[in-house]
Amino acid sequence: xxxxxxxxxxxxxxxxxxxxxxxxxxxxxxxxxxxxxxxxxxxxxxxxxxxxxxxxxxxxxxxxxxxxxxxxxxxxxxxxxxxxxxxxxxxxxxxxxxxxxxxxxxxxxxxxxxxxxxxxxxxxxxxxxxxxxxxxxxxxxxxxxxxxxxxxxxxxxxxxxxxxxxxxxxxxxxxxxxxxxxxxxxxxxxxxxxxxxxxxxxxxxxxxxxxxxxxxxxxxxxxxxxxxxxxxxxxxxxxxxxxxxxxxxxxxxxxxxxxxxxxxxxxx
Numbered sequence: 001x002x003x004x005x006x007x008x009x010x011x012x013x014x015x016x017x018x019x020x021x022x023x024x025x026x027x028x029x030x031x032x033x034x035x036x037x038x039x040x041x042x043x044x045x046x047x048x049x050x051x052x053x054x055x056x057x058x059x060x061x062x063x064x065x066x067x068x069x070x071x072x073x074x075x076x077x078x079x080x081x082x083x084x085x086x087x088x089x090x091x092x093x094x095x096x097x098x099x100x101x102x103x104x105x106x107x108x109x110x111x112x113x114x115x116x117x118x119x120x121x122x123x124x125x126x127x128x129x130x131x132x133x134x135x136x137x138x139x140x141x142x143x144x145x146x147x148x149x150x151x152x153x154x155x156x157x158x159x160x161x162x163x164x165x166x167x168x169x170x171x172x173x174x175x176x177x178x179x180x181x182x183x184x185x186x187x188x189x190x191x192x193x194x195x196x197x198x199x200x201x202x203x204x205x206x207x208x209x210x211x212x213x214x215x216x217x218x219x220x221x222x223x224x225x226x227x228x229x230x231x232x233x234x235x236x237x238x239x240x241x242x243x244x245x246x247x248x249x250x251x252x253x254x255x256x257x258x259x260x261x262x263x264x265x266x267x268x
Contacts (some may be wrong), residue, residue, distance in 0.1 A: 009063070012071045013049075015040050016079050021071065029063045036074045046077030053084035131248035133224055144250050155225075155247050156211045162257065163210035171197060171205075212247060221245075227256070 008025040013036045022039060026032035029049060038045045048059040052071035056062070073081045080086075103126065104106035110122040135141035137154050145152060152158040174193055181189045200206065212225040221227045225247035231238035246256035 010068045011066075011067070012069060013039075013074055014071070015042070015074050015079060016050075016076075019085040027061050029058050032058075032072075033074070036072075040074060042074065042076055044063060048075050049073070050081050052081075052083065055081045055086070076267060127249075129237060131245070131252075133248045144247075144253060146250055156213050159210040159212075160207040164207040167200060167205040168208075171200060210246075227259070229259075 006027045008027055009032075010023060011032060012021045013024045013032070014021040015126070024032055024035050024039065026035060027063050033047060034044055035049055036049070038044075049072050050056055051058065051066070052073050055073075058066065058072060075081055093144045104125050106122055110119065110126065113119050113122060132141045132144070135144070136156065138145045143153075144155060145158075148158060152161070171193075174196070178186055178190055178193070206218075208218040209220045211219055212221050212223055225245045227244055227246070229238040229240070229242035244252055244256055244259060248255045
């Protein structure tokens with residue numbers, strides 16, 4: 001069929017890293033590319049079109065199999081697009097160090113949003129970017145310390161105390177289990193527990209495990225305070241990639257107290 005007789009195909013087109021889209025129609029890949037470059041004031045030589053969703057390049061053979069109103073990205077020479085993954089990567093780079101403009105935009109979107117799932121995603125985003133992770137002292141982040149004794153003046157100090165308390169609790173459980181051990185093995189059991197207790201006391205009950213300021217070999221978190229679930233005891237890691245930062249806000253601090261790092265265990 002002659003290109004003159006073929007109907008126009010409609011697309012939504014945008015440039016790389018530009019969220020503003022516009023409609024364009026054409027009877028060939030070349031025509032759509034030419035119109036797109038004209039609108040965006042980009043050079044035609046070296047430019048290509050690809051699908052937004054997966055980065056597949058739009059060619060003459062593929063042109064007519066693409067549904068109308070598909071979203072396209074116009075790339076100039078040297079630019080690449082990997083589909084949704086590219087947008088997510090770009091978002092994460094911005095998210096790594098969120099600016100006031102990002103927070104303001106998310107708040108505006110949330111105020112106008114009515115879809116429950118999108119509301120939750122936006123609320124979770126706002127909650128995360130508004131966290132005061134870098135703050136360490138009570139003066140810098142008073143809400144984090146709500147409900148804690150006044151003797152705790154910094155986050156790392158409290159989490160060291162929390163870690164020591166956990167390990168002491170585990171040790172008490174192990175010690176109390178002696179009564180369940182058969183009589184013949186009880187003496188050896190208590191000897192092993194006693195030796196374990198001495199080692200833990202010497203190591204200050206490994207309280208540095210939760211301290212983000214400790215040496216890397218003595219802590220279980222990143223320097224920012226992020227903990228990653230290490231997976232069930234019989235697996236190498238956690239397939240769900242659970243993570244938490246108890247330094248971020250009061251809610252995360254409280255939730256972290258229910259975590260077992262060999263797998264998440266939320267106590268109701």
